[in-house]
Amino acid sequence: MIRSLxxxxxxxxxxxxxxxxxxxMPLDCVLGETCVIEDYxxxxxxxGASDYRCGLKTRDGHSGTDFALLSFEQMDEGxxxxxxxxxRVEAIRNTRPDQPYVPGTDLNGEECGNAVRINHGNGYQxxxxxxxxxxxRVTPGQRVVQGQLLGEVGLSGLTNYxxxxxxxxxxxxxxxxxxxxxxxACSDSRETLWLDTPRYSDAxxxxxxxxDAVPDLDTVQSxxxxxxxxxxxDAMVLYAHAFHGDAYDRIDFxxxxxxxxxxxxxxxxxxxxxxxxxxxxxxxxxDTGWVSGDYRGYVQLIRGNTIxxxxxxxxxxx
Numbered sequence: 001m002i003r004s005l006x007x008x009x010x011x012x013x014x015x016x017x018x019x020x021x022x023x024x025m026p027l028d029c030v031l032g033e034t035c036v037i038e039d040y041x042x043x044x045x046x047x048g049a050s051d052y053r054c055g056l057k058t059r060d061g062h063s064g065t066d067f068a069l070l071s072f073e074q075m076d077e078g079x080x081x082x083x084x085x086x087x088r089v090e091a092i093r094n095t096r097p098d099q100p101y102v103p104g105t106d107l108n109g110e111e112c113g114n115a116v117r118i119n120h121g122n123g124y125q126x127x128x129x130x131x132x133x134x135x136x137r138v139t140p141g142q143r144v145v146q147g148q149l150l151g152e153v154g155l156s157g158l159t160n161y162x163x164x165x166x167x168x169x170x171x172x173x174x175x176x177x178x179x180x181x182x183x184x185a186c187s188d189s190r191e192t193l194w195l196d197t198p199r200y201s202d203a204x205x206x207x208x209x210x211x212d213a214v215p216d217l218d219t220v221q222s223x224x225x226x227x228x229x230x231x232x233x234d235a236m237v238l239y240a241h242a243f244h245g246d247a248y249d250r251i252d253f254x255x256x257x258x259x260x261x262x263x264x265x266x267x268x269x270x271x272x273x274x275x276x277x278x279x280x281x282x283x284x285x286x287d288t289g290w291v292s293g294d295y296r297g298y299v300q301l302i303r304g305n306t307i308x309x310x311x312x313x314x315x316x317x318x
Contacts, residue, residue: 038163085126
């Protein structure tokens with residue numbers, strides 16, 4: 001877990017001081033348009049998981065805020081990771097390959113992937129994880145200013161999707177920048193470390209997957225619906241399990257084939273508010289069968305003109 005291994009990047013602690021908002025966006029994107037917040041820090045001290053609004057957008061033990069890109073293609077084009085505040089670089093790593101994590105792989109304590117740690121001189125440190133191999137542009141001891149280029153979003157370490165994992169620490173303690181004092185009582189926080197706090201939405205996507213038929217919710221939740229391989233004759237169905245959807249929200253499905261061509265797109269619209277829902281769309285195999293190779297499906301949950309969540313699923317036809 002990144003929470004348990006982030007300590008290697010926060011070894012040099014500084015004394016705590018009073019909370020003052022000082023953080024800006026840590027990457028060059030527009031929330032809701034070209035990136036989304038996928039997960040927040042887990043503030044539940046028990047075995048459960050809860051974000052600072054007592055919502056579902058976190059995982060047990062998650063130590064930071066995940067700013068996800070909308071696609072792998074966006075990562076390839078290059079999205080800048082920038083300093084969230086002035087400070088001095090304390091440590092970097094720039095040696096991990098960009099590749100989806102394979103369960104069981106030994107990352108040798110480098111789950112954070114390519115990374116930068118900055119001491120902000122106010123009692124806080126920031127750690128930027130999963131950066132692109134070879135992209136880190138700063139060195140230990142270097143002073144940086146807010147907005148300065150640190151590197152690019154990548155796919156290094158313990159991740160299977162391009163995103164920036166930002167952890168804020170105060171000495172050896174992990175801090176939620178949205179509610180550093182955790183006095184929010186599940187509402188908008190009265191304290192924040194953000195100069196302009198990103199807007200929160202409780203809606204999101206639990207999971208996205210590919211199957212050979214339209215699944216039911218039980219098999220989606222259990223994982224039994226998911227296929228990682230299909231035969232050329234199988235149907236190809238992309239499904240999404242979402243939460244806290246509102247009436248008029250839409251769920252956009254896109255499947256891309258091995259030749260980078262669009263296999264299908266579809267938009268499902270919600271007629272009513274739903275605490276939990278599953279939607280799916282797909283196609284039967286063409287008469288000649290699917291072309292062998294790797295396929296990637298993307299699903300976006302959209303409210304009005306704002307993208308709230310994005311997830312992907314891969315499948316191989318062979």
